């Protein structure tokens with residue numbers, strides 16, 4: 001089946017403000033390769049798997065709109081639209097909401113809680129579980145609200161390293177049941193929760209080197225993983241569990257703290273069925 005991905009062309013993309021440590025040294029610095037890198041990402045996705053790219057129109061004054069992972073959390077035909085923590089990104093909310101509503105989704109917001117969509121909420125692909133990152137952007141309370149709304153167990157995970165401020169920068173649950181994780185990005189208690197939820201042979205702990213090249217920010221489509229870069233060790237591990245790995249340069253987006261997966265939103269998503277229900 002075709003995987004539909006929502007993306008936003010980088011027409012208005014720039015590092016215009018500083019809301020994460022990746023942006024700090026880059027505010028106002030040019031990103032001349034952004035368009036080429038974004039086009040190349042689209043090409044790689046189309047070559048690697050059966051994907052259909054849908055685009056939301058870029059709006060002036062919303063330079064981070066390229067990071068469509070932050071538009072919403074999709075579960076079947078419901079979109080829980082983000083409520084951004086930083087005022088700099090709040091204008092995006094209504095643009096994303098109106099695109100999703102026109103795309104046939106029922107849209108909802110969390111009550112008075114910061115929540116940054118599929119940047120901070122990731123469904124496990126095998127276990128009936130939703131991982132929710134909180135601390136820098138999303139608030140802890142989002143986990144309970146989403147869990148209740150979707151009827152899924154939501155596991156709140158405290159993020160403690162500001163370079164990994166969104167969950168999708170340090171965790172990547174795969175359809176094989178494996179989960180990539182950069183463990184030091186999580187509090188000791190959250191590390192325990194992860195180890196309790198994921199069997200050791202399924203937990204792929206990535207190195208700081210891989211984490212800093214955004215290896216956890218991978219787009220999974222069919223048996224392909226598209227990411228900005230991975231060490232030989234990680235590639236071998238992923239190949240061994242059945243994935244084809246495609247790396248594509250995204251350095252101009254790293255300047256704003258985002259990589260491959262941040263630039264996409266899966267339009268078909270939702271909780272894995274529990275074994276009993278399946």
Ligand code: ARG
Pocket residue numbers: 019020023064067069070089118119120166168169256257258259261262
């Ligand atoms: N500059 C953006 C921000 O700080 C980057 C967002 C990256 N998105 C993601 N899903 N990790 O919000």
